[in-house]
Amino acid sequence: MLLFLLRRSLFMVGMLFALLIITFVISHVAPGDPAALAAGPDASAEMIETIRKEHGLDKPLPQQFLIYVGGVLQGDFGNSIHTGREVVDDLVRFFPATFELVLASILFAILLGVPLGVLSAVKQNTWIDHVTRVFSVSGVGVPMFWLGLMLQLFFALQLGWFPLGGQLDMMTDPPAPITHLYTVDSILRGQFDVTLEALRHLVLPALSLCFPALASIIRVNRAEMLETLNQDYITNARAQGISPLRIVGLYALKNAMLPTLAMIGLRFGWMLGGTVLVETVFDWPGVGLYAVQTAVSSDFEPIMAVTVLLGFCFMVANFVIDIVYGWLDPRVRGTT
């Protein structure tokens, strides 16, 4: 197991390096002159040149890359060419909001998806199954931003149940930071009215972000449950007189959860990418929105930082899933 962890960690370092190269190359090969954009439309050629020098953009690409990687290793992602702020400071400010949103979405997807998948499998070919299947097929196909807009139209504008966007009301002060997650912090600080408000703001964006993941979790879980329930050890458990509830929960679900788990890891990564869309629709102050705003002005350093950060989160998520997998499945434990 230790060797397994070590190998996986080393692998992750390699992947991270590859990610750095790719993001760097893409952002520097892309058209558009960040220095000119930052200087503004009326800037003189010298001014643009000064800005370019200031940010090291005049040096050859390989050298720029080395400087960049050196900085990243020291936790320095450079400065925004636009605002001049340290990118790291921006990330620290915006990332918790994104993390909270993604966490809520994945919890939503698991807590809703797994039971629905099980129910659909146990009640195979009944109306419950049919409704769930239609739901899960359409869920994979619906684009997140469209769903977000529809939810806004209906639940925020029409019914007024939930706020249109943002993470808290304008007039509300966020709770003093502990974990930087508003819902958790407000509970820890005992400000339950703020918790409620944060949750109300969270519902619609989390729902739009989780939808594709929810749909695929349902599908995978249903298929796996159906297969597992057909295995002879389940039949044998029934012959022993074990109650159906225990069989489904304790015997079948445990075995069916493995592929679902892999799917959750994968979907977690997709969700991180999806924040760019959902945060824009819901005006959610996270890294997704930050990425869009900086991308519009060809502000390289923040875009690269966001890409590396999200990629890193994706890797960590899959790393965790790998470990859990090995822990749950005796067949994986021995081999890797």
Add this chain to the structure above:
Amino acid sequence: MLEIEDLKVHFPIREKWQKATVKAVNGVSLSIATGDSLGLVGESGSGKSTIGRAILRLNKVTGGDIRLKGMSVVNAGRTEEEMLRRQAQIVFQDPHSALNPRMPILRSVAEPLVLHTKVRGVELRRRVTDLLEIVGLQSQFLYRYPHELSGGQKQRVCIARALALQPELLVLDEPTSALDVSVQAQILEFLKKLQREQNLTYLFISHNLAVIRYICNRTAVMYLGQIVEEGATEQVFSAPRHPYTKVLLEAVPLPEAGQSRRTDVVIGDVPSPVNMPTGCSFHTRCAEAMAGRCDKVAPPPVALADGRRVRCHLFAD
């Protein structure tokens, strides 16, 4: 030991938007005496596994009754059910899917004991070790997982699990079909020995005639949910009476190339159990079918002088 009386198991299905029923078992009567082993042969889809599963209450029974030591399996209450579960156990065809991949062998074998007895702890471990010893596995297997065992070893574990509660009846549903031939022989040998030593009663379900002949002292031949011939194994194999039994036995290939028996093999496919033929269910494929009789009237079981029962108009008089 076991009496089955006019057992019917029908499954509702939908075919082209219409409701229909599959008559998997359609009026089967059987009895197995203590210490006997009855072989149930038939093509796939003939309903033989359904009977085995019905004995263990794994299928809903449509009609008729199953009695285990005089106790009705079909109408059992809670306390009776508990006793029935201890007395009859099942071993499945595919040992690879019959063990929970997430449980070490110890837990799989201990499961029936944990569910139905108060044995726990050291005593439980000792009992499981004993059970593994009976099936010829050392205690080193206790903490192994199924994927670390071979097919034959897994099947032994399944048998050990089935023996845990000291049942009197074992339903063996094609226990060797998924195994390599050499391992098959081992398991069969072992099953035979086990039966002698523990005075077990077997219901042995198989499509493999050689296996049945080796293990069972009585044989019942099934066709489309009915038993067409039943009697002592040697009689059924050496002098089959029902036309279906004859073709079934002739379908076994001869060991030498170029050799062949009589040529009247069965005509066509097995009819669908949804739209059963009228009259005798075998008349559509029978070489000896009598027009006007076999396709109109279903033959009742006829007892022959040698103790056999045959469902065929040829022996009605």
